[in-house]
Amino acid sequence: MSTPVSGxxxxxxxxxxxxxxxxxxSTSQLGQRFGLVALPVIAIETLHAGTSEVGYLTAALTxxxxxxxxxxxxxxDRRPKRAMMIRSAVVRALVLATIPALWAADRLSLGWLYGAAIVVGIASVFFDVAYQSYVPFIVPDEAIEPANARLEASAQVSAAGGPALAGLLLKVVSAPVVLVVDAVAYVVCASFLATVKDSEPHHANEKGERSRLAQDIRAGVQFVIGNPVLRRLCVSVGVSNFFATIVMTLTPLLILTELGLGTTMMGVVLGVGTLGGLVASATLPRIRARLSAGTVMAVGLLLAGLSMVAFPIAGSLKGASAALPVALLTLGQFGMTWSAVTFNITQVSVRQRTCPKxxxxxxxASIRFVIWGSMPLAAILAGWLGSHLGVVACMWIGVVGSFLTALPIIGMDRLIQETTPSASAPLQNV
Known part of the structure; x- marks a missing residue:
């Protein structure tokens, strides 16, 4: 167990x-969930976007x-991470506020929505990279996994409550107005971050000289490629995100267009189903007390793929009573988020403990480049395939591909033992 940095x-x-x-x-996550519900609704219902346009919107965000x-x-890595997160939150608040303003002036267009999504996405990259790199600077090593579990728990509470609240709010106000909640949440997030004290050393380079950007990027990529644990995690999560994005991109179209369930039911299905993530955050310590990190990650990925089967099955019940597809979608969302969160808390904690601060x-950034960079490609592919093959058929492709994601995890426990000195310690020292 290491000591806290900087004394x-x-x-x-x-x-x-x-x-x-x-x-x-937590505040940022709650507001973000409002935005993730509102943006596709704005595209579909306010700007009359089709399957391809919804795919482009998802691609613009990623x-x-x-x-x-x-x-x-x-x-x-060169700058204070807390300051980076504050700036990113403010940028997202300002950009999102333009959407309801333009809508009120009857000037909103799909082009602006795409542009705003790209800017918000870029700001999110900096926030997320700083966020995942910041935890080891505010808690000691033995508290990293408990900290990640708490952060993920609040993210899942937001994921559960956010869509449901947004769906209810959409019954009262138009979708662009819902984005005001998202913008305000980012302002509150920045205010909280401004009060945080950390132990991060604020210097550009350990050697006292500023290295070139290309050298820093290459060093990060080479470190991931050279570390067998990080390399396999990168491949596994990259493939998982690709196929999951195909399913998630088409989910609003499945619920709103194919099944005709409406925005309120979409919010309820996604919100209630996402309670699985909250359950995962609470149950993970007991699971990890009995199972190794590699086993937990492999099981999580396989169960996520199995849960996704519910989506295309629900889509094939078009014309039936709404109760059955709603139940299937909710169950599938619950299982998928439970599995994904169980996997993610474990793999992020392994990454943070494997890597020098x-x-x-x-x-x-190197890992997220691969795993998130695959998402716009998957979103565009989902839009194209959905237009040509149909939403349900395209979802089956995503489901089948998701089962491949556990293959790189085979043998992971041995590699963790070899590359992480504290890997053999109890739960808190994953």
Whole structure:
């Protein structure tokens, strides 16, 4: 077990600085869920977008990882991560506020929606890379997994409550107005972050000289490629995100167009189903006390694929009573989020403990470049295939592909033992 950096006193998950950071993340997550529900609804119902246009919108939100994913890691490693997160939150608030303003002036267009999504996505890249690299600077090593579990728990509470609340709000106000909640949440997030104290050393380079951006990027990529644990995780999560994105891109169309369930029911299905993630955050410590990290990750991926089967099956029940497809969608969403969160908490904690602190942002950026960079390609493919093959048929492709994601996890426990000195310690030292 390592000591806190920079001589800072031990600060676990009950310390004031972690609790304020947790509040910032929770507020941001709740607002973001409102935005994720509102944006496709704006495209479909306000701007009359079709299957391809919805795919382009999802691609616009995620293409940023291909555009700035790798440079973001190098920039974040050179600068204070807390300040980076504050700036990113403010940028997202300002950009999102333009959408309801333009809608009120009857000037909103799909082109602007795509552009706003790209800018918000770029700001999110910097926020997310800094966020995942920041945890080891506010808690000691033995508290990393408990901290990640708490952060993921609040994210899942937001994922459960956010869509449901957004769906109810959509019955009262138009979708563009819902984005005001998202913008305000980012302002509150920035305010909380401004009060957090951390132990991050603020210097550009351990050697005292500023290295070139390309060298920093290359160092991060080489570290991930050279580390067998990180390399396999990168492949596994990249493939998983690709096929999951195909299913998730078409889910609003499945619910709103194919099944005709309406926005309120979409919010309820996604919100209630996502309670699986909250259950996963609560049950993971007991699971990890009995099972190794590699086993937990493999089981999580396989169960996520199995849960996704419910989506195309529900879509094939078009014309039947709404109760059965709603039940299937909710059950599938519950199982998928339980499995994904169980996998994600474990793999993020393994990554954070495997990587030196001065390489965290570049490591996270390199991995996120692959796993998130695959998403716009999957979204565009989903839109194209959905238009030509149909929504349900395209979803089956995503389901079948998702079962491949556990293959790189085989033998992971041995590799973790070899590359992480504390891997054999109890639960808190994954």
């Amino acid at each position: 800072a006193p031990a600060a676990g998950v009950n310390s004031g600085r972690f609790l304020r950071f947790w509040a910032a993340q 293409v940023c990882y291909l555009l700035v994913g790798l440079p973001a890691g190098a920039w974040v 001065d390489m965290l942002a570049r490591m996270n």
